[in-house]
Amino acid sequence: MSDQQVFAGALLAAEPSCPPGLTAWNGSDPGRRFAIYRNNVVVSLIDALADTYPVTQELVGEEFFRAMARLFIQANPPRSRMLAFYGDRLADFIEGFPPAAAVSYLADVARLEMLRVSAYHAADAVPLTPAEIAPLLEDEAALPTARIGLHPSLKVLFSRHAVVSLWAAHQTTDVTRALAAVDSDVAEVALVLRVGLDVEISRIAAGAAVFITGLEQGIAFGRAAEQALAADDAFDLAATLGLLIRGGAITTMIIPRSATS
Template sequence: MNQPEFAHALLNADAPVPAGIIDPQGRPAGRRFDVYRNNVIASLCQAMADAYPAVQRIVGDAFFKAMASVYVRANPPKTPIIQQYGDDFAIWLEGFAPAARLPYLPDVARLEWLRRKTYHAADATPAAPDVLARIPEGDLPDARLHFIPAMAVIRSPFPVLAIWQKTIETPELALPAGGQTVLIARPQTRVNMHALARHHDVFLQHLAQERLGSALDQMAQAEGFDLGAALAAILQARLLANVTIEPVANQAKQINGGKT
């Protein structure tokens, strides 16, 4: 018996019991292996339910259990860390025909996985709320904004945040028309989610890669972009870990905690 054979048999009920699986008396232990196989599949299905509670509520317990069982049998764990299992579930859902009547379901799954990923991301102490106000006006174009690791953005043609909120928190919530871009962040201990205004996600992308002045240049043609509102949203969500001043010569100084 080799490891791939054992793993294949473990997740496929129709596969024969691997040779060498015996009981204490040396007899073939097919029944015992079946119990072990069922326990493994049940544990992985429960891990899926833990990771995707909104998806489970949307489709119902029975449908989710059957769907998770199909996913589990086709997608063995890639790592021994159970919290990382199911990372590609949203992609898999896109091709799962029985759920095709719910076209928003893959994006709900993406949102839930990013919540989990953000929760387990590295910790970082957010910068003080007035960190940008302490920067001399002449240095602002050279400011580099460094974000906390525990954050992510998802863009969806569906009101994915409202769907999650209606499913998990507020059943009476009316769903807005159109799609939503959602910021997911954990500045301290709690994962927060906010619907982003138009262009704010693009601005965040630029800020993650370049200085504030360059990011603003990139947004110059973005119709209706409000810099003040975008920066206020960043500060309110406590996304900044620190800010450095990086002139072209790249001699950086830190602006955080009242120190320069």
């Protein structure tokens, strides 16, 4: 191992130790100085996770969260210079973390919080205005073949838990009261979308989720709508399109040339 690897390993190791060969310019104890640096590294990473996952932390308390974060950091050192996306695997870690098993929805809440950060940093894209979409109605027969491109920030999260309601309850001033009205065992689908500079989270119906996921996969408009209707009798296409258009989520809508002939 190189000196650098030894040094980096000692920074994140579970037990404090000082890499051999360190000296201080003024003759002070290098072990003590290294411990300060080590603590800085770990605490700053824990703080970064706490910034990204505020609701996850509130759900289990600061003490639990920070202890869990420390173990996560030891197993998952940063792989990128960008701290903003650090901890994108925390949800997976939580799923395999026995002490958190009783809080079955914790991993999905963490997933939602990471999607918020990703949406915040996603690329800009100019949404289509209703006036730009309207001409597509002129070629009704070709409409089912249209490909609808969605905003880069848009993400759909399927959860077996009330992930949106749990998250939303923590945005209120009286969290305890808001939580009392939430049944965490109700499955919910979250739509994450940045509108302007604000990341918005909304709960969408199962059919809408299937439709949007289909579009994300590049499936044609008509086929995506059929899949949604097959999955959910109550699928409301007009309402779903309205939601997407209002949120500026539709960035391209193209009818393939071959279909128009």
